[in-house]
Amino acid sequence: MTTRLSLYDTTLRDGQQTQGVQFSPHEKARIARALDALGVDYVEGGWPGTNPTDDAFFEAPPTLRATLSAFGMTKRAGRSAANDDVLAAVLNAGTPAVCLVGKTSPAHVEQALGIAPDENLESIRESIAHLVAEGREAIFDAEHFFDGLALDQGYALECLRAAHEAGARWIVLCDTNGGTMPADAAKGVEAVLRAGIPGGATGIHAHDDTGQAVAVSLAAVDAGARQIQGTLNGLGERTGNADLTTLIATLELKAPWRDRFATGVTDEALAGLTRTSRMLDDILNRVPRRQAPYVGAAAFAHKAGLHASAVGKAPALYEHVPPKAVGNERVVPMSNQAGRSNLRQRLAAAGIDAAPDDPALARILDRIKSREAEGYSYDTAQASFELLARAELGRLPPFFEVERYRVTVERRRDRRSRMVSLSEAVVVVKVGGEKMLSVSESIGPDGRDKGPVNALWRALAKDLGPFQEVVNDMRLVDYRVRITGKGTDAVTRVVIDSEDGAGARWSTVGVGANIVDASFEALLDAVRWKMVRDLSAAEAAE
């Protein structure tokens, strides 16, 4: 018999507290859908009323199987819950669940809020009761709970009871400053259970300030808590929140957790864990952490001479879980065997068949290896990977050739003495022996200059002769740039996402010392991939 654990994700709210992180409403929706596919129980979307992004997200939230939650704080002292405008904004978001943070330590109540402890108790009670009266599932986030418990156990527990008695579905013990040790978290949970809050209504919200957010979360569950709050990749303020990516894998795969508890994460969803983790880094334009547990590129990489030779023989001796279970891969240096069958699988998924003994397979692996050493990344640029493979397999028509290009950006004062920019690109291509010169500016519909890459794209797409129709419905929808390496070895990696009228979306990569060259390379791949796709579809239809 397993006990059900509840997983509450706060990537979109607490994760957004990370320095430099600001999601767009579109990105929030994309992450929410990925979390939903993973199988978390709650997705906390943000704090309505505090910024336009969160408001936009809640105005048109994605449809989820998970319960959507909004974050807020308990009402201020001296006004009723119904008249608190901050609380009203949270309720107006219309989410089925609402999580309110409130204080549980007399020191915080007096020093930070400047009100009496009794006023705080009343705020908690009335705010939660108000949520329940409005038909919402109420969650109470007990801020600085473990510090409060150490300072004044009676008061801290009274705060929780006030929330519980007012109808809160969950009482979440929040280790706000992240300094609580796993054993102290367990003792805290035990004190809460003794105070009459059931384990099935108790949650844990940990931060990684001593590198133990995962251990704290698991210790709290071991002591009886039944909800874990965390974020994808441990995103969050300071050192981050408890890493839900790591926790999900541990709960599903490791003893004693897998035998004692169940979550909403299926085996199939778990196999998408690595992909989900990388997607978040991709949105944040961050380099994925190679050493991340379970999902890092190095998590199953064996380097030691001690192990590498034995890993192939008996992987279970050297790997604490099978990498495939979380959608990751074993990396064994000098082993091409595993690489080749993976490669054929990946090609087949792209509709490219290759015989197991095709010598092009080894060439493709070599080429990917050497290009990744140069800074290319094919994980996030599937279309460029397919083109590389097709080229080695002799299945990439030449289509067209670029003779040369030139792009100019000029910034100067206009007649009214305002600084304005103008980008202009000339592209010269050869299609079937014929030379085509195209020139384009880059003025957007708002009259502003959109820069050199846009100008290059317009010039390239202006005249491709017989292939013109193929590119006419193409649009560039995203553009990401990352500098890899340092100093004189630095290179620029550009990833471009494209879409077409049929709703297809594909990603291509370019690398160079020069950002314009890297961008142009990714543009060319984008166009070539579309040509391959459209022209083979046309052939098939014939």
Place this chain on the structure above:
Amino acid sequence: MTTRLSLYDTTLRDGQQTQGVQFSPHEKARIARALDALGVDYVEGGWPGTNPTDDAFFEAPPTLRATLSAFGMTKRAGRSAANDDVLAAVLNAGTPAVCLVGKTSPAHVEQALGIAPDENLESIRESIAHLVAEGREAIFDAEHFFDGLALDQGYALECLRAAHEAGARWIVLCDTNGGTMPADAAKGVEAVLRAGIPGGATGIHAHDDTGQAVAVSLAAVDAGARQIQGTLNGLGERTGNADLTTLIATLELKAPWRDRFATGVTDEALAGLTRTSRMLDDILNRVPRRQAPYVGAAAFAHKAGLHASAVGKAPALYEHVPPKAVGNERVVPMSNQAGRSNLRQRLAAAGIDAAPDDPALARILDRIKSREAEGYSYDTAQASFELLARAELGRLPPFFEVERYRVTVERRRDRRSRMVSLSEAVVVVKVGGEKMLSVSESIGPDGRDKGPVNALWRALAKDLGPFQEVVNDMRLVDYRVRITGKGTDAVTRVVIDSEDGAGARWSTVGVGANIVDASFEALLDAVRWKMVRDLSAAEAAE
């Protein structure tokens, strides 16, 4: 009464197992000295006889207060310890301590070594006895111990007893594949103590495969182990070793550890922890992990509107340890959630005084808010924040004005028909009424074109008239690009890090629909910040 814990660092051996990490002998010596200054008890320098770097290091090791240790493995079956050439190489390094890894699980003995369990016992016994006979301090590293214990408790413990009885000073329980939970590590230590190995001879060596290496190490200590093995910054194979940086801070600063245990780390040395951590990243040419516990740049960064205003009043409520104790700093970044008191604090930290009632404060906050809505981010661009504030406070001299610029990137075939690129920039500035035209290409020392931003930087820095000397020692050291917003609202945010000859490093931000414009804006801020800094230093010296 506190109990002494032993800290054993293996950055130079297990840390070197990390993919892509290869220290030079000089770097090893530098790291060893830094570890020594920190106060660890043992520095493991490498595995003599397996690679030239380790041999070179052991040939001329640095003078340390810590005990220098060499790593190796127990002798092979079928020969005597004295005749094992691998073991002989380890002994030849002449270190006072030697750590030998040996197997303790029958599955590993049979499947990986292909020998009988009794032969393995004999290898352990004879190898350790040989070390002792040679006058060395012997340490036994029990590989895959926790897996072995689960499979065959009797045999695993017999292996440890063999090492202990042969004279090993330490028996180190190694969680080689990193899958052991803290509670199971504690149970393992308890079983070892029951088997007659004293806690004072028992150590723990954990890996981070479930994100719990720190918790596993502490759980083992709690159960009686008295040595912790780990690495700086958690360097190591796969997900890394137990992070000694985090562990040292926790043991020294956090209850119950600080009250129950003592290490060789003094308060003064602890205040150098952040510097030591950054030094390792510097040697590895890695970007330091912002979210690292204690030592990360974000470890004490407060962003949340909830906390930021209260942190200044009562830091102990919001920080689990004082940042200064580990040589780190509190960061209260500017963001759209921050208020006027934060702002004054932040300005004061930058040496800019403003009266509490200065009307410029409100204007600065408004300006930051509206610019962050446009895509700027001042969290990561402190220098641009300072310039914005100075401008509103009327404390930013005009220095120079940009009249116009033009940058061209051209790609075409050279005489040998290879595609080559050439970037060229023209910048026109006015300094004190005088117009300066500068032009520059962008060819790097390797002959490759470095792109339009580099060309612009060179042209701008070529002639700034009376300010020329100020920019002469400036270098651009990092360049990051992020596209924010989608579709037609997309803007490019560029952050540039600069350094100068005096070792200062500062970050500036630029935003625009056009990547070249955004980059140029960040460049201008970088130059202006340096002018403000250098010229006010010159004034102060007068």
